[in-house]
Amino acid sequence: MPAPRPNQLYVIISLALVLFLLGLVGLWTFQANYLTKQLQESLDIIVELNDDHTEIQRMELIADITAARFNKPGSQPEYVSKQAALEEMGDDLQRDLNDLGLNNPLLDVVTFNVPVAYLQSDSLAAIATEIQTQPGVAAVFYQENFVDRIAENARRMGYILLGLAGLFALVAALLIHNTVRLSLYANRFTIKTQELVGASWGFISKPYLWRAVGQGIVSGLIAIGGVAGLQYWLQSVLPELNLFAEPLPLVCLYGGILLLGLLINFVSHYVVVRRYLRLRLDDLY
Incomplete structure (x- = not known):
């Protein structure tokens, strides 16, 4: 030993x-x-709503996104009115619009996040196409290059x-x-x-x-x-x-x-x- x-x-x-x-x-x-x-799952998918959309259409859209397979589990879509978005941009912009006699150019939006598995260009494109068929939706935007x-x-x-x-x-x-x-x-x-x-x-x-x-x-x-x-x-x-x-x-x-x-x-x-x-x-x- x-x-x-x-x-x-x-x-x-x-x-x-x-x-x-x-x-x-x-x-x-x-x-x-x-x-x-x-960071990937914090990427916002932005759904712009038509000016003439109804509250019922908006609530149905939020409910559909919440229940959708591509919504991040545990997260809730967020609705941001065009007035709230304008206020976030500061008083200077509101003052300039008033001086020029222009109306608020922004649109009401709904934002949500998706799981990492859906952060592919083809998956995001399919999600955007599916959401754009909803009543009251004007357009869907996301930062594709940022994801890549x-x-x-x-x-x-x-x-x-x-x-x-x-x-x-x-x-x-x-x-x-x-x-x-x-x-x-x-x-x-x-x-x-x-x-x-x-x-x-x-x-x-x-x-x-x-x-x-x-x-x-x-x-x-x-x-x-x-x-x-x-x-x-x-x-x-x-x-x-x-x-x-x-x-x-x-x-x-x-x-x-x-x-x-x-x-x-x-x-x-x-x-x-x-x-x-x-x-x-x-x-x-």
């Missing part, structure tokens, strides 16, 4: 720091996706974050492998001696691999604690980020950190122990 080594704490802390960085990348990825989704830009930027950000995660994972594997190799260097003779007296490779590797599992779990828990602590701090400073709005991705992130720490440390210990077992006795010096 190998004797305890003084640098085991270094292995745990090194792995925990790398896992913490990977956790930050994962947190950034989930948060970017969440904010992108919120959001989707494209979201894809690009996803590729960048995926590349960063892959790079961090590679660096983590190399760093932890070298750390484990140095950690087991003092026990190279013990490992080889056990083999020479007839111990099987599995018997020799077992205590090191169990230690690797324990170190990986401890490192993962430390990294999870660091990421969660940072989340709570950011949430207290910037509550509008809603960092805990979607718990399932966070559970997956924490579980991934723990699993990755265990896997990296286990594989590194396995490779290093087998390497020392394959070496000749003269090569250990």
Whole structure:
């Protein structure tokens, strides 16, 4: 049984720091996706009403949109009268219109939002066509280019974050492998001696691999604690980020950190122990 080594704490802390960085990348990825989704779903679909539309037509339109499959769940279409819209534009515009003797050029509108699944050019066009058939509707508008830009930027950000995660994972594997190799260097003779007296490779590797599992779990828990602590701090400073709005991705992130720490440390210990077992006795010096 190998004797305890003084640098085991270094292995745990090194792995925990790398896992913490990977956790930050994962947190950034989930948060970017969440904010992108919120931004996309905040896109207003604007339905302009005819000047001569009736209140019954307007109420039926709002009821139809509320019950429609393309309405964002939990949201209610909003009616904005042309007078309220003019007041929002400021007193200067109203004064200018009065000076010129012009009537309010705006129209009554109904605005609503759609889920992300419908934020495609063809889907929005189909929604606009369907709504325009309603009585009292003059036109339907939405920022098509804005939707396309959001989707494209979201894809690009996803590729960048995926590349960063892959790079961090590679660096983590190399760093932890070298750390484990140095950690087991003092026990190279013990490992080889056990083999020479007839111990099987599995018997020799077992205590090191169990230690690797324990170190990986401890490192993962430390990294999870660091990421969660940072989340709570950011949430207290910037509550509008809603960092805990979607718990399932966070559970997956924490579980991934723990699993990755265990896997990296286990594989590194396995490779290093087998390497020392394959070496000749003269090569250990």
